[in-house]
Amino acid sequence: MKKLLTALLTGAASLSLVACGKSNKLVIGTNAAFPPFEYKEDGNITGFDMDLIKKYGESVGKKIEIKDMDFDAALTSASTGKIDIAIAGITKNEKREKTLSFSDGYYSSNQVVVLSTTTANEIKTATETMTNDEKITYILSQLEGKKIGVQRATTGQFYVEGDADWEFDGIKDAKCNPYDNGGLAIKDLNDGKIDAVILDEAPAKNIVSKNYSTTLSILDSALTEEEYAIAVKKGNTELVNSLNEFIKTIKANGEYAKLLEKYFG
Ligand code: ARG
Numbered sequence: 001m002k003k004l005l006t007a008l009l010t011g012a013a014s015l016s017l018v019a020c021g022k023s024n025k026l027v028i029g030t031n032a033a034f035p036p037f038e039y040k041e042d043g044n045i046t047g048f049d050m051d052l053i054k055k056y057g058e059s060v061g062k063k064i065e066i067k068d069m070d071f072d073a074a075l076t077s078a079s080t081g082k083i084d085i086a087i088a089g090i091t092k093n094e095k096r097e098k099t100l101s102f103s104d105g106y107y108s109s110n111q112v113v114v115l116s117t118t119t120a121n122e123i124k125t126a127t128e129t130m131t132n133d134e135k136i137t138y139i140l141s142q143l144e145g146k147k148i149g150v151q152r153a154t155t156g157q158f159y160v161e162g163d164a165d166w167e168f169d170g171i172k173d174a175k176c177n178p179y180d181n182g183g184l185a186i187k188d189l190n191d192g193k194i195d196a197v198i199l200d201e202a203p204a205k206n207i208v209s210k211n212y213s214t215t216l217s218i219l220d221s222a223l224t225e226e227e228y229a230i231a232v233k234k235g236n237t238e239l240v241n242s243l244n245e246f247i248k249t250i251k252a253n254g255e256y257a258k259l260l261e262k263y264f265g
Pocket of ligand 1: 030031032033034038071088089090091092151153154155156181200
């Protein structure tokens with residue numbers, strides 16, 4: 001009986017493989033300089049996104065191979081099908097949807113402003129009694145003409161430079177300095193080489209609290225509203241559906257909450 005069952009199961013498994021005509025490995029692209037979503041620890045790539053995608057692999061019985069690359073390369077590689085999946089705290093956006101298909105969102109995020117603690121305190125004092133909209137107007141006026149660091153090809157860069165597709169007006173006369181990753185931008189801010197950094201909230205908090213907790217501070221006001229999603233080659237509905245199914249399942253069965261707890265406490 002057991003033998004028969006095994007034979008049946010193996011048969012079914014290989015049949016479904018043949019039916020899909022696909023390998024049983026998924027190649028994943030990320031940019032592992034975005035803690036706590038993806039980062040390197042003792043030479044290994046780890047983080048919230050990495051755990052998430054490994055769990056997905058397990059759930060569909062496929063091996064996961066993770067490749068670290070520049071953020072823009074992860075997006076391009078997914079759009080050309082060079083990799084199967086890009087997961088890298090990627091903000092779902094209509095412009096990107098022209099070349100990629102996205103899963104449902106799995107994490108809400110936003111852009112924040114990192115400043116020297118001195119400047120941040122001045123702004124906090126000046127804006128204390130303001131409404132949120134007034135605060136943002138004030139902050140943007142303070143950033144006019146300043147040197148602002150961002151991670152290349154991310155929301156932060158589009159926000160500073162202005163981008164019609166993202167509906168960002170841009171920061172007046174600002175000089176945008178794009179870096180390979182947010183950590184490098186924050187380091188230059190700490191070294192006094194630039195005036196501010198605009199970055200996704202969780203990585204900004206993570207990097208500042210680990211290395212620059214006294215010298216740098218983050219303003220409370222969020223500049224954007226974003227949703228992270230998993231990107232695949234445009235039109236790969238089968239994979240998108242399967243990812244959505246997975247996201248729904250782990251949100252319902254508590255595994256998603258466990259991941260949040262592990263990486264955000
Ligand atoms: N959420 C931002 C974007 O999609 C930044 C993502 C950067 N991710 C990374 N792993 N470096 O543009």
